[in-house]
Amino acid sequence: MNRLMDKTVFPEAYFHRADESPDGNFYSAPRFVAHVDPETIEALTEFYREFVPLKADVLDLMSSWISHLPKDQTLGRVAGLGMNAEELAANAALTEYVVRDLNRHHELPYAKGSFDRVLISVSIQYLINPVEVLSSTRSVMRPKGQIAIAMSHRCFPTKAIAAFHSLAPKERLELVSAFLYEAGFEGIEFVDRSPATGDPLWILTATSPSTSSS
Numbered sequence: 001m002n003r004l005m006d007k008t009v010f011p012e013a014y015f016h017r018a019d020e021s022p023d024g025n026f027y028s029a030p031r032f033v034a035h036v037d038p039e040t041i042e043a044l045t046e047f048y049r050e051f052v053p054l055k056a057d058v059l060d061l062m063s064s065w066i067s068h069l070p071k072d073q074t075l076g077r078v079a080g081l082g083m084n085a086e087e088l089a090a091n092a093a094l095t096e097y098v099v100r101d102l103n104r105h106h107e108l109p110y111a112k113g114s115f116d117r118v119l120i121s122v123s124i125q126y127l128i129n130p131v132e133v134l135s136s137t138r139s140v141m142r143p144k145g146q147i148a149i150a151m152s153h154r155c156f157p158t159k160a161i162a163a164f165h166s167l168a169p170k171e172r173l174e175l176v177s178a179f180l181y182e183a184g185f186e187g188i189e190f191v192d193r194s195p196a197t198g199d200p201l202w203i204l205t206a207t208s209p210s211t212s213s214s
């Protein structure tokens with residue numbers, strides 16, 4: 001994957017959506033469904049077992065009723081941020097949750113340096129200001145904290161940004177990698193954890209710098 005060395009200007013058209021109405025409308029009713037196949041969820045849970053250290057404070061950004069974390073893993077704080085209160089209230093992995101539209105407010109409602117790990121699962125394609133959101137995310141992470149952005153090939157088509165419709169999977173990964181870079185993350189890496197059958201699982205990981213900056 002290419003490392004981008006200069007500030008990237010993303011085409012504005014990348015961030016258009018078929019449904020530009022407030023996201024609160026789309027997410028007003030809970031959806032107690034899985035957004036990828038069971039084998040893919042299992043692969044993501046196994047990845048999280050390695051990625052999330054015991055007792056870590058975790059933020060599940062763009063969360064729903066399932067976080068895919070191993071049930072037997074002892075963690076610290078597990079905060080969920082998403083769009084539907086009923087889904088978040090039903091999420092047994094969370095120790096707290098907040099409803100917040102990141103397409104309206106990209107600042108996160110957490111103190112600086114709160115989290116060791118941040119997870120964004122099959123949702124990055126819904127952000128219209130991803131660099132701003134990821135930059136806010138970096139500021140609520142501890143130095144050398146890590147983020148994992150898990151991606152697959154399914155989406156809510158009307159709510160996904162245009163780039164996710166027009167770009168090939170490899171290009172989408174490069175785009176999200178560039179979002180992370182522009183947001184100030186370091187050590188961006190890609191791992192393919194796709195199961196033998198089921199939806200693919202492509203994961204980008206990155207690290208917050210050792211000294212915090214806003």
Ligand SMILES: C[S@@+](CC[C@H](N)C(=O)[O-])C[C@H]1O[C@@H](n2cnc3c(N)ncnc32)[C@H](O)[C@@H]1O
Nearest residue numbers: 023035062063064082083101102103121123126
């Ligand atoms: C496809 S679901 C994935 C949910 C969960 N992360 C998972 O892995 O099953 C997309 C999620 O993105 C969240 N989301 C979509 N738009 C959002 C926005 N504008 N602000 C915050 N969260 C959003 C929704 O709450 C929803 O839970």
